[in-house]
Amino acid sequence: MVLLIDTNIIIDYLREREPWKESSGKILEMCSTGAVTGFVAAHTMTNLMYILRNHYKDADSNQQLIDLCRYLGVVGLTHSMIISALRNTEFTDKEDCLQYECASVVDAEYIITRNVKHFENSKIPAVTPEDFIVISPL
Numbered sequence: 001m002v003l004l005i006d007t008n009i010i011i012d013y014l015r016e017r018e019p020w021k022e023s024s025g026k027i028l029e030m031c032s033t034g035a036v037t038g039f040v041a042a043h044t045m046t047n048l049m050y051i052l053r054n055h056y057k058d059a060d061s062n063q064q065l066i067d068l069c070r071y072l073g074v075v076g077l078t079h080s081m082i083i084s085a086l087r088n089t090e091f092t093d094k095e096d097c098l099q100y101e102c103a104s105v106v107d108a109e110y111i112i113t114r115n116v117k118h119f120e121n122s123k124i125p126a127v128t129p130e131d132f133i134v135i136s137p138l
Contacts, residue, residue, distance in 0.1 A: 001036045001136075003027070004103035005072065006096075006113035007044045009129060011051060014064055020114065023129035027112055030136075032071040039073040041102040043095070075102040090121035100124065 012020035031038030052061035091097035119126030
């Protein structure tokens, strides 16, 4: 099963934000053990670099991101993906549309996010970590 992990899930886990830390951690654990194949968008990584540097020493945040890259694939954006997202009228939040574009490229079966409402028009189902844990056959 292939998942695209939205930025907020990783932030919840790394920043230990309650009440989401545990369920986000379970999703990332599924990725790290190979129970599912997880991907993140390239712009998720740049956003994480920016966010984490304000909370950790550079070396610590760099190591956290390196560790994530050991078990999450990174999906790059192309010119055509960005144009497609900008032209897509189904999404009001263009950053979420970029997440959708990345999920499409890897044939993700789900987008894991806390912002399910932002993906209401997505052809790929968006679910919260809690809901994925319940519906997952794993």
